[in-house]
Amino acid sequence: GDSVTQMEGPVTLSEEAFLTINCTYTATGYPSLFWYVQYPGEGLQLLLKATKADDKGSNKGFEATYRKETTSFHLEKGSVQVSDSAVYFCALSQGGSEKLVFGKGTKLTVNP
C-alpha cells in the first residue's frame, strides 16, 4: 500500500539556520502531497501542498517541490525562526480521496 517516509527527528537548529526535512513516498499513480504542521497545544494545520509533478508548494517561507522522479517532497526553509518550532508531518492522498497517509512526523526545535 501507499506509504510515506520522513526524516527521523528530533531536529534542533539555531535561529536563521537552513532547514530541510526529507520526505519520500511510495504510491501508485499520482498522489497529492502535503506538509502539515502541529504547533504545541494545537491541531495539525495544512502548511502547503502540491497536486502534480514539479509543482512547488509554498507558505510562510517554507517550500516543497513534488519530484516524481525521486518520489520526494522535501520541506525547506531558508531561515528558521523560534516560532517554527513544531512537529512537521508529510502526507499523501490519492485521487481526491479524503484519506491521508502520514509519515511519522519530525519534531523541530529552533533555539534563539
Place this chain on the structure above:
Amino acid sequence: GAVVSQHPSWVICKSGTSVKIECRSLDFQATTMFWYRQFPKQSLMLMATSNEGSKATYEQGVEKDKFLINHASLTLSTLTVTSAHPEDSSFYICSARTGNGNTIYFGEGSWLTVV
C-alpha cells in the same frame, strides 16, 4: 478561523475500563469526521471515517466493536475505547471536513494511557 477541539487532551484509565474522547467542530458543521491514532515512533494512521447520522467506516484491522464511533450531530463525534488495554495507549487525533468539502481541520489530539 474554523477550529476543531478535542477533549480530553490527556487521559489515564485502568485496564478493562472504557474511555470516551470527544471531537467538536466549534464554528462549522462537519458532515464527515475522521479518527486517527499514532503509536510511539509510528505514523498517524486513519482508524475510521465518521459520517453524521450513519455508521462509521472502519479501516482494515481496526476493531469496530472495540472502538465505538458516534457522530450524532453535525458538530460532535465521539470515539469510545471499550475495555481498554495497555496496547491501546496511543495518541488519538480527529479531523473534520467543512460542509463544502474543501478544507479539513484537525483537533489538538488526545493522549491515552492505559495502566
